[in-house]
Amino acid sequence: MQSFQQLLDSFFSFPAYVMLPLIIFVLALIVRMSLRDAFLVGLRLGVGFAGVFIAFDFFVSNIEPAVEAIRVVRGLDFPVLDVGWPPLAAITWGSMIGPLSIPFVILLNVVMVSLKWTRTVYIDLWNIWHFALVGALLQAVTGSLWLGMAATLLIAAYTFITADFSGAYVEREMGLRSVSISPLSVVGLIPYATAMDRIWGSIPGIRSLNYNPEKQDGKIGLIGEPMVLGLVVGLALAVAGGYSLRDTLELAIHIGAVMFLLPKAAGLIGEGFAPLGDHLKVVLARRFGEDHELYFAMDTGVVMSHKSVMAAGLILMPVALALAFIVPGNRVLPLGDLPNLISVMALIVLVGRGNVIRAVLTGIPLVAGYLWIAGALAPLYTTLSAGTAVNLGTTREITAFTDGGNPVRFWVFHLFQGNIWAILVILPVAGMVWYAARHSGAARREAHSVR
Numbered sequence: 001m002q003s004f005q006q007l008l009d010s011f012f013s014f015p016a017y018v019m020l021p022l023i024i025f026v027l028a029l030i031v032r033m034s035l036r037d038a039f040l041v042g043l044r045l046g047v048g049f050a051g052v053f054i055a056f057d058f059f060v061s062n063i064e065p066a067v068e069a070i071r072v073v074r075g076l077d078f079p080v081l082d083v084g085w086p087p088l089a090a091i092t093w094g095s096m097i098g099p100l101s102i103p104f105v106i107l108l109n110v111v112m113v114s115l116k117w118t119r120t121v122y123i124d125l126w127n128i129w130h131f132a133l134v135g136a137l138l139q140a141v142t143g144s145l146w147l148g149m150a151a152t153l154l155i156a157a158y159t160f161i162t163a164d165f166s167g168a169y170v171e172r173e174m175g176l177r178s179v180s181i182s183p184l185s186v187v188g189l190i191p192y193a194t195a196m197d198r199i200w201g202s203i204p205g206i207r208s209l210n211y212n213p214e215k216q217d218g219k220i221g222l223i224g225e226p227m228v229l230g231l232v233v234g235l236a237l238a239v240a241g242g243y244s245l246r247d248t249l250e251l252a253i254h255i256g257a258v259m260f261l262l263p264k265a266a267g268l269i270g271e272g273f274a275p276l277g278d279h280l281k282v283v284l285a286r287r288f289g290e291d292h293e294l295y296f297a298m299d300t301g302v303v304m305s306h307k308s309v310m311a312a313g314l315i316l317m318p319v320a321l322a323l324a325f326i327v328p329g330n331r332v333l334p335l336g337d338l339p340n341l342i343s344v345m346a347l348i349v350l351v352g353r354g355n356v357i358r359a360v361l362t363g364i365p366l367v368a369g370y371l372w373i374a375g376a377l378a379p380l381y382t383t384l385s386a387g388t389a390v391n392l393g394t395t396r397e398i399t400a401f402t403d404g405g406n407p408v409r410f411w412v413f414h415l416f417q418g419n420i421w422a423i424l425v426i427l428p429v430a431g432m433v434w435y436a437a438r439h440s441g442a443a444r445r446e447a448h449s450v451r
Contacts, residue, residue, distance in 0.1 A: 017053060020298070021046035023123050027296075028276050037275060044272025051265025052301035059258040060084075060339050062234075062251055067321065067335050069241030076333060078324070080378040081396045084336025085403040091384050092129040095136040097148050102128055104149065105156045113294070118160040119167065120295045124182035127299065131156040131184065134409045137377075138416055140384055151416045155184060155409065161433070162187040165440035167295040169350040170303060172447040173214075176270050177278065179302060180295035185344050188408040189366070191432035193351040194439040196362040200352075206361070212354040213307040226310050230259030233314050259310055266304035273302070300343040308354035313342030315360055320367045320401070327368045331375040337401035341367075344402050351439070366407075374405030 021042035028038035070076070092098045105128050112118040122128075134155055135148035142148075159182075166187045167180035181187050201207045213226060234255035238248035303309055320334045320341065345363055352358040378399040385398060399405070411429070414422035 017046050017049035019126065020049060020124070024273075024276065024296075027123070028279075031276075031279060033276065033279055041272050041276045044268055048265055048268035048270075048272055049299070049301050051268065052262060052304060055258050055261045055265055056339065058254070059262075062254045062258075063237070063317070063339050064335060066237040066241050066243075066251060067333070067338060069243065070237070070321070071333055071335075073242040074240075078331055078333040079397065080331045080375050081398050082332055082335040082337055082374070082401045082404075083398045085340060085400045087385065087398065088133060088381065088400050088403055089129045091381070092133045092136050095132070095139070095384070097135040097139055097145060097152065098129065098132045100145075101132040101135060101149065101152045104153060105131060108153055108156055109160060112157065112160055118157075118164055119293055120160050120163040120180045120297050122160060122163070122182065122297045124297050124299055127182045127184075128156075130403075130409075131159065133403075134412050136384060137380060137409075137413050140380065141417065147416055151412050155412050158408070159184045159187060162190045162436070163297050164295060165190045165436055166347055166350075168440040168444035168447060169347060172443045173350045173354060174270060174303060174306060176273065176302070178276070178293070178295055179270075179273060180297050181300055181303065181347060182297035183300060183343070184408060185340075185403050185406050186300050186347050188406070189344065190347055190351060190440070191429070191436040192366070192407075193348040193362060194436040195432050196348075197352050197358060197439075198435070200358045200361060206358075209355075209357045211311075211356045213311050213356070214354045226259040226263070226307050226314075227256045229311055229314055230256040233318065236318060255314075259314065263305040263307060263310060266301055269298075269302045270305060273298075300346050303346050303350065304342070306346075306349065306354065308356050308359070309346045309349045310342060312349045312356045312359040312363065313339075313345045315356065316341045316345060316363045316367060319360070319364065320371075323364070323367050324371060327371045329375070330371045331378070332371055332399060332401060332405075334371070334401040337403060340402045369407050370402055370405035372405070373407060373410045374399040374401050377404060377410070 024045055025038050025042035028041050029035070033041070071078075102125065105122070106125075109118070109120075109122045113121060131152045135152035137148075138151050139145055139148035163180040163182065167178075169190075170176050170179050170181065213229075231252045234252035235248060237255075238251045243251060317334075317338055320338060324330055324333050341363070345359060348362050348366075349356070349359045352362070378397040381399050381404060382397045411422055411425065415426075
């Protein structure tokens with residue numbers, strides 16, 4: 001077991017932008033792309049993802065001090081510390097169920113693809129931690145490894161199915177074939193997103209509101225440019241944090257630069273994967289017929305070239321800070337996981353055809369839920385971190401605003417403990433998934449009609 005853990009640690013010591021290009025390169029060779037084309041596909045994906053990570057790290061390094069300055073200057077005191085998603089991933093891989101879940105999840109994916117229960121080939125092995133975290137939580141509470149494993153596999157199956165839905169929206173809005181999104185924290189929200197999109201579309205006044213910087217360049221003035229939006233949000237955060245003039249201008253320019261650079265780097269990912277997607281379409285059609293289509297699950301960076309994705313996430317950041325003061329019983333000030341709003345909102349934006357107004361309206365109750373759930377689970381995350389020797393250098397309770405407050409994981413966690421409220425919402429959740437399947441099916445047909 002120790003040697004397996006060492007092998008696992010060694011494997012995951014490589015960043016995603018190193019692992020994924022190698023996997024894609026091998027896949028491209030398997031489907032008989034030329035060595036040159038396979039190499040370029042892998043290289044472009046690697047460089048694109050590296051660019052996204054570099055730009056996002058720079059973004060986090062600017063946002064976190066600004067939010068901390070706001071907390072200090074305004075005399076705010078929240079008892080739970082938002083440490084972001086990386087410690088939760090470390091806690092998961094350090095648990096018993098984390099490493100053990102990998103072969104089971106891979107086997108489940110192979111079986112579901114073989115039986116045509118899903119179109120998604122889950123190659124993003126790193127993000128298996130999203131599934132295993134609920135298993136680690138359950139094992140800590142119930143003491144049952146197998147109950148935790150069952151919950152892990154259920155949430156994995158749910159992710160494979162909703163990842164299928166994501167592929168339709170990625171192709172419709174971005175023109176990328178054979179790509180689905182991998183993290184539970186993103187695709188798991190699609191049933192909620194489709195339901196809310198239906199609601200907003202039925203309300204007079206709201207249904208006619210549309211702010212889509214991806215499609216309205218030059219038509220809505222400077223605010224249609226994400227760089228300008230980044231500049232404005234940077235200025236607002238700096239002023240709220242009591243920054244000096246020099247630091248205020250630096251922060252504003254830095255956030256504006258990220259809003260320009262992130263989509264450029266993400267665009268290279270799409271450019272790199274497009275030849276492989278086209279090649280796979282031909283190969284699969286020749287062997288299985290025109291109707292057989294597979295998606296390959298990739299991290300959310302692939303859709304960050306969409307201007308509306310960036311805009312919606314950025315707008316929701318100050319909204320989330322404001323909601324932290326309003327949500328009853330909230331104990332968390334968003335900090336480490338605040339920039340992750342760009343990622344978790346991505347599919348909500350694409351479901352709504354890039355309409356930032358609808359995405360933000362959909363995001364407000366979601367953010368409130370994140371705050372409440374992240375605070376409610378903080379004692380358990382803190383206990384798990386101590387049990388796996390993850391040292392965060394604080395005596396406060398810890399959580400992660402978005403990943404620690406994920407509503408799907410929270411529901412499954414309580415469902416497997418037999419809590420009555422979790423059982424009662426099974427039918428509403430099933431209804432939302434059914435509607436999301438129909439909604440994404442329509443999006444898939446629309447995307448195929450313009451090929």
